[in-house]
Amino acid sequence: MTRGIGLYVHIPFCASRCPYCDFATAPARTTLRVAYLEALREEIAREGRALGRPRIRTLYVGGGTPSLLDPSEIELLAGALREAFDVRPREATIEVNPATLDRVRLDAWLALGITRMSLGAQSFDARGLRALGRTHQPQDSTAALVAARDAGLDTNLDLIFGWPGQTVADWQRDLEMAVALAPDHVSCYPLELRLDPEASVANWPGGGWPVLERWRQRTAAAQPDDAGVARLYRLAEGVLARSGYRHYEIANWARPRKRSLHNLGYWRDRDWLGVGAGAHTHLGGVRSANPVELRTYIAHARSGSARSADLESDPRAEAAMLALRLDTGLDLRRYRIRFGDEAVTRVRFALAEVSRARLVRWSGDRASLTARGRLLASEVFVRLLP
């Protein structure tokens, strides 16, 4: 643990719920807000002690909408973090919702030592924002990005494509707008709507949100088909490559030396701690997660009960899948050192068919996804499962 760990902090509060979102979220004015932040600080303190006050190599404050926190709340959180950990991050990101970040809040975050801002722009098209159920305006994103850069922060733009009614030309404009703002990093996600209940998703359809369920059904029915979404993805690859962004992960592009170090930690299967509702942790080869539901999380955090471990986790399969998400791919020499010959044989066997179908290409002992492979990654990954 000398090199330090990643730390993810989850702030679930949102001014309004985005109907496609599967994260643990809660209304900004929830009566649980104070209790939640207290519980979060308790968890931070306890974990810091348990891990022997490790160095935080990367910090990521996600949500929810962390940018909604008041300056006093940010200071308390910052204090708790410094108390529990050696906070000297090479990268510290906060997720920001356009139109929520004012100067006072930004200063409070800067005081905590953030270096990077990830902006949930999603689209610069008013129709797109409406189709996604977003409440901000296109110009809010522009203003927030400029403010972040003026404050000396690295920037990321999140974009979503494949919303109902989106044409190739619409998406082209969004991409050109994004490039014109010259962020350091761009994430492009196809709109993925889960329709079936899942225990790990707090607000899945059927979980007491009929309005949400209807929205998802309706939106999913009106989305472009897979071929259409594939075309949009290819377009993003073209536009961003020409603008000097490296496509380093399935949904992520970055300027040189601007890849997200924190997220690279996930894909490289490094150690990280997640605190807050629904946060995931990977420490010492064990995956675990906090309860998604706010009250349950608070009760757990207060009583000091452990995160629940993912007993079905299969480190060999997961490490291979995560590595393949990156353009650097899966290096079987390193993989052999970690998991042994038999695991390597298994991976080679699992990838044989998708290699023939040209979803995976080989360069020596290194396997990586082809352009088609990135679009059909699930076909590749499903074969890596035990």
Add this chain to the structure above:
Amino acid sequence: MADLVRIRNFCVIAHVDHGKTTLSDRLLETTGTVPLREMREQLLDSMELEREHGITIKARAVRMAWRDHELNLIDTPGHVDFTYEVSRSLAACEGAVLLVDASQGIEAQTLANAYLAVEQGLEVIPVINKIDLPNIDLDVVREELRTTLGFREDEILLASGKTGAGVEELLDAIVERVPAPTGDPDAPLRALIFDSHYDAYKGVVAHIRVVDGALAAGDRIRLMATERESDLLELGVFVPDARPIERLVTGEVGYVATGLKAVADCRVGDTLTLASRPAAEPLPGYRPAKPMVFAGFYPSNAEDYPELKDALEKLRLNDASLLYEPETSQALGFGFRAGFLGLLHLEIVQERLEREYDVGLIATSPSVEYRVITQKGAEVAIDNPALLPDPGTIVEIREPWMKVTIIVPTTHVGPVMEVAQNKRASLLDMSYVDPTRAMLKYEMPLSELIVDFYDQLKSRSQGYASLDYEFAEYRAADLVRLDILVSGSLVDALSIITHRDRAQLSGRVLVSKLRGLIPKQMFDVRIQAAIGGKVIASETVKAKRKDVLAKCYGGDITRKRKLLEKQKEGKKRMKMVGSVEIPQEAFLAVLRIGDET
């Protein structure tokens, strides 16, 4: 033990949903066999599947007492696939209650079974049931009973299983009209097995009607057709729960725990006698199970073959009509060819394998047994299209034809005739069972009957048509094998035998159905239909364009893995044929050809 003259053995003939079970329950209740408070809903149906299909597969006999008589109610299977079993149940009776729903009228299969009862010399008591229903016209049903079976007005009883009206009158009529059994109490034992089932504790339990002689606990028994001998473990009657007794005598009905291990050793229709004093001649009418419909059963996962084998063996313990033998398919690997009494029997077995034994199953399209005359003069039975010999060596192919009876409201005769015509049926006769309903008699190939005929009949008659069929004969036909190629390789399990005139159309429809059923893969998949190597239809399943979980949920790998696991489960239900994943439904696509022809 009752005096012979005080015994009445009878069964109830009725169509599904005409209230047989409710009325039977009412008989048990009225005779005090089961006190009211112990009545369970629909006492005689026991298996979950039977309830879902609305039929009773396993017959049972229940003993009741009424006005100093011993009444044995023998249950009969209620589906067309089980005609032979019905005939054996009837053979165990002297009388039959013909139950007709007041609002529905008589149905084709009921009529067929009623004729069977009359032919076997049973006293038939017609009962119009559900008279408590509003808006019924009893005169129409009375007329049906007069025209079709020649009943007199004063023979027809009215009853309601629901309210209990007419039940006592029915019991009295059974005592008065049904003859007492005849038989020789001093002759060597001859008992008719009219049903058998496997019990985990008692082995094979045979339900018997003692025709001559008597049987006592501890006797050593012999089965005359299968030539098996065994010491009987238990003798008893159902009242309605099993109650052991010491003796069963001439005319009585009861059960025998035979000590045998498989129902195949103790077949319906066989004669049970004593090893110490065997009868000279068995009772007439025994017939070994004769499968009419065949299908390949393969495990979805090759490694599950032993489980499938085990499950089939267990099912066979309880189902003597289920026949199977190992079979190998190039496309599907190791599996079994199984023979069934009919399509419903097939469906029941398939569901039980999947539901009770949890075996992931690929079933191929059902086939009939063809008789192929080769140039060498041999006659070869073919129940798997893939095994049809080289057309050059074939002189003639014969296929089984059935006699089919359909009863349908006159308003729907047109559409029903159209369905029949599309199935190569030829009309033999049309008559009226009453002014509103016609009876159509056809002959048609069994191969057409098993492919979606019943469903079409139901949908084109708004559910009113009823159907009965029996084997007629083998006839020569101009048949060819239609092969399906997936990505250029022949998938033997998808081959069908079809009439030459219809092969082109069937090929096109089948290929189009398969295109809809085979999911998109990593590459384009070409599906072709061919006859004798000549491609007659072709379609392509375009390659999958996008299948990726892009979003990074704060390092939530667990969720991604779970979604992938779900996807993997879906793949498991498919069969890898070459490099193409083919779902189970595709192998039954041929059943859906009719939707478009």
